[in-house]
Amino acid sequence: MAVNIYDTANQLEQDLRNTDEFKSLDAAFNAVKNDEEASSVFDEFRQVQQTIQQKQMMGQEVSEEEAKQAQEISGKIGENELISNLLEAEKQVGQMIDDINQVVLKPVRELYQ
Secondary structure, three states: OOOOHHHHHHHHHHHHHOOHHHHHHHHHHHHHHOOHHHHHHHHHHHHHHHHHHHHHHOOOOOOHHHHHHHHHHHHHHHHOHHHHHHHHHHHHHHHHHHHHHHHHOHHHHHHOO
16 A cells, blocks of 8 residues: 555644644744734844855855844844744744654664664
8 A cells, every 4th residue: 555645744734733832833923923023123033043044054254243233133032022932932843843853754764774
């Protein structure tokens, strides 16, 4: 009997959406999105983070000004409870996805051992 692994992946996607961790992430994201100040700070954080990551991937150095800007926005994030909750929820979902990834890749790892 052939296994359609894509059906399994689609079911996993649906199951992920129904986890408490994902529901917490969704609620935390909506709380940030619906708060003007938190949303503005979070958008600025993502923009700074993306700029720095792009520079690093291209082998470019991050300027002192960009590093200072990243430090300032990190301070703002630490002061905002809504964003802190969002980042914690992201961390929980990320950990769950890492755990799932370990299970999914187990046959490949075992093959090379």
